[in-house]
Amino acid sequence: MTAQELIQVLLFFGVLICMTPLLGNYMYKVFSGEKHFMSYVLGWLEKLTYKFSGIQADEESNWKSYTFGLLLFNFIGFVFLFLMQRIQSFLPLNPAHLPNVSWQLSFNTAISFMTNTNWQSYAGETTLSYFVQMTGLAVQNFVSAASGIAVLLALVRGLSRKTTEKIGNFWTDLTRTTVYILLPLSVLFAIVLVGQGVVQNFKPYESIHTLSGAQQIIPMGPAASQIAIKQLGTNGGGFFNANSAHPFENPTPFSNFLEMLFLLLIPAALTYTYGKMVGSIRQGWTIFSVMLILLIAGLCISLYAEYSANPVFGHLRLMEGKETRFGIVNSVLWSTSTTAASNGSVNAMQDSLTPIAGMIAMINLMLGEIIFGGVGSGLYGMVVFIIITVFIAGLMVGRTPEYLGKKIEAFEVQMAIIAILLPNVVIQLFSAWASVSSFGLSGLNNAGPHGLSEILYAYSSAAGNNGSAFAGLNANTVFYNLTLGFGMLIGRFGVIIPVMAIAGSMGTKKTTPMSAGTFRTDNGLFIGLLIAVILIIGGLTHFPAISLGPLVEHLLMNAGMTF
């Protein structure tokens, strides 16, 4: 690793840390309904939305109707997106004359974008028209991200309020998030991207003659607008198949830097917002520290693996499938960030990482996408782990465990354990099924442990709502489209519903005032403790599978075998 590369990594984290309180504070104002500078610019849009949809912005509801609103909204989004793909050929803005999408792929893609996963069993430029990409996928990119934030907001209100059933208004939260946070940031970001050379047009694909005389079709389209929200909303679904490895999606080192940064920006800033909303910014920074430490630890291990001497190719770095323009560091920094945050966009192929770096990416997914994680979902997933940690360790101070003054009792523990269990069910059961069934095995491009890694990665990605793929797996089959589709559904709502139940139950509780006898959740000791619980409970359950996949591959590679 050169000094330049080190400086870039430091700059990346430096900017991320600096942006966290700035954006976090702004989001706090937006969510709490305070006046802020954007309310002068876009206030009309918020009001218009309420008026148009008949929303009573200040009318709050209990957790059940909040959840019902969210589920209904997401279901309608799914139906629209599904139908739109099925009748794509009759819709406008389809210069490449792409045909209707098959039912199983439409099902998979609709769920994928509705759940903020953006798993893509298809290649964008050869499957979906501009119209579907813009009015279908891009819209879901916004609202699935806003849905994640809405769940988080409900949870925060449950934690910070006392003895009330009211945890907010889903429609207001959805509107404010979209209008004041996602929309302005995306517009700004898209304009910068266009400046860097990302395409944004409705032109038909261009056919050109290359220097060697061959004919090549260059896909076009409104890419910049979609890439902005793809990164910001931790969606990750590329406009083109190659995602951000495509020069039209990610043309320059600067655009690369920004895209990496924007992928972590909102999840990171939300920790600060969280701290402010629960009344202790320290609590926010504590969570931020846990996420940052886990991210950097993963990054270091991955970089070490990538730069280690390789007995197969000698001492050369493995460049196959990496982002050759920006180098190993940028490939690994992206791969670690994109799997930590539940983004899933890529600028290099995860399949081509060294086994250990691939393992880190996989562990990031398997931990439940809580290292920054998806917008909103990463933080509420983290709170689930906090509840488990506080429950186990909190007993050790001799009191009924409490978090932010709220007692953690059987119901919360039950819900938290369900939220951890369900994504695990997806990963374990579906991967096991795929690894013994002929329709599962037929999708593999690689043999040996690497093939097992591909399967594990796919279901971990679905369960964690990440959406990145280990590539190498041909997932556009009925088996994979359906199992991955259901995996994404369970991974999303199997966490959201228990979390909402926790929010509702926490809200009705009294808040115990802090004292010297309180188990502190905002100091270094707790950071260490939380990391340990995440690794032992979240990670250790996957140890057998990981040792049969990437770990054994790494050991075999050191013995001179590759797959």
Place this chain on the structure above:
Amino acid sequence: MSTKLNTGFFNKKILFQAAKESVIKLNPALQIKNPVIFIVAIGSVLTTIIVFSGIFRGSFSSFNLQIAVWLWFTVLFANFAEAVAEGRGKAQAESLRRNRTQTMARRIVGKQEVSVNATELKKGDIVRCRAGEVIPSDGEVIEGIASVDESAITGESAPVIRESGGDRSAVTGGTKVISDWILICITMETGNTFIDRMIALVEGAKRQKTPNEIALLMLLSGLTIIFLLVVVTLPAFFGYCLAASGLPMSQNLTIPVLIALLVCLIPTTIGGLLSAIGISGMDRLIQRNVIATSGRAIEAAGDVDVLLLDKTGTITLGNRMATDFIPVEGVKVEELANAAQLSSLSDETPEGRSIVILAKEKFNIRGREVHQLNATFIPFTAQSRMSGVDLKTDDNIIHRIRKGSSEAIRTFIQNNNGFYPQEIQDIVSELARQGATPLVVAEDNKVMGVIHLKDIVKGGIKHRFAELRKMGIKTIMITGDNPLTAAAIAAEAGVDDFMAEARPEDKLRRIRDEQAKGHLVGMIGDGTNDAPALAQADVGLAMNTGTQAAREAGNMVDLDSNPTKLIEVVEVGKQLLMTRGSLTTFSIANDVAKYFAIIPAIALSLYSGENGSGPLSALNIMNLASPQSAILSAVIFNAVIIVLLIPLALKGVRYKPVSASTALTRNLLIFGLGGIIAPFIGIKLIDILINL
């Protein structure tokens, strides 16, 4: 009771009984109450079936047999832990039962006494008890006064006074009247009396899982399901790897190995010890002579962060003591002491006695016989509000010495045409400001001076409160004193807050206020008027000497009637929760080592090529001898650790009054870090042993 039964954990009889019980507890209907251990039991059955079906097919596997045996031991050890904990309670219940013999009662019907069996008594019946008779059931004394031997429930042999009216009217069925007679109105029917409930509680028959225990069980069950998933899906991944390494499917993981892995991963340690911890918490309270009506109350005690403490008896010694004589100008201090001593010679109140003692200690004025002095003792009355003596000298002049409150003496002096100096007034108000009670002494028409009567704060109580503060518990002193006096004593004792001139309804209001702020409140009480507050408090500790109403309202009863006990109760509650948390942490941390023992063992052959040792043997960092011995060592460790931790589960983790952060750091180091390291050492040692 406690004195008789405090015979330690490892009483042979209890252990033998527990060993028997642990087999009886294999009954599936009982076993299913503990889901973690139930899973182990199912695993044991399956493995046993596999061993036997193997024998019938002529392929005996000693490895499978050993796994089966150790799985059974795991279940038995868990049952044993529970049985040992229950055993101690059973022994206590037995001794209680011995005291509960069939008694006859004299029921009052009209004006006659009818002899009936105690079991036929109904609520509201009136019975008479004479000296030497056993009180048939719980009740309230409505007439008479008697000394009662309550050793059957308290273990204390000195008899106590029970009388109608006031705060000492409750009597307990099964206790014995020693002298005099009383009329009792029965408040409880047989079968539901205090002793009956105590028996049920210590036996654990009525033990219900506490809220926190339920939550923990939920977590443990969740973890069990997660690990069940891991183990169930493992053969699929393994089969894939076998195919990829070109090995036959017959080498796939066998069911005994999978069960062994499962049992090692699920939290059996805490699962096996959980109910023992809960029972022993109740037990530790009983050793301190406190009976909790539910396990929930003990847990709440750990959560309490506000304690309402009565000044008298808890913070101060029961009575005020004379600490100083302050004469007026012109009177020698010896003269004052002499007068004060004379006025108190026959005063049997603790204050009076303390004056005599002080006079003796300070001025060596010895006790004199009142009748030798030709003196008449004038007792304290509510009207005169003073006491003293009339001394008849040889020349038949009567000297009247009086001591009393400043107003009373002023009236006395003025009636005798004396002068009440301003100086006295100043001393009196100064003493009151310090939290003391001034007693003015006068002889005939002359004021002699003031006796400084002081509330004596109990030794070490200030330190105790400081400890409580460190643990995050706020102490509030309740007193009937005026605010000035109360503030002075509060400052001296180091309580955080006080309530002066407090009436029972003030207590109730204060509890509600604190609860509304999110606090959990603990309090002690004895009188009937304490009952509402006792019922409202999260932990209400009633004195056994108190009224029936108070004992009913509280959720704990202190048989020693020692008000300081509340602090100990809080400590027991905290210790109980700490033990649970520590052993859970230990149990979960153990998994790391078990993975490193079992995964390399089962995956040894994968991708192995010729030499038979595959790449995953690199994970065998403990260098265990063979795959079989690695799995077996992990299973044995898993079983043995339960037995090794039984004493800890019963005694509770060491408890010190420190802040939450300090307690956490300490327990994390021991049980978290220790939980990761210990099994590495343990499994390695067992591996060496079984390969000897």
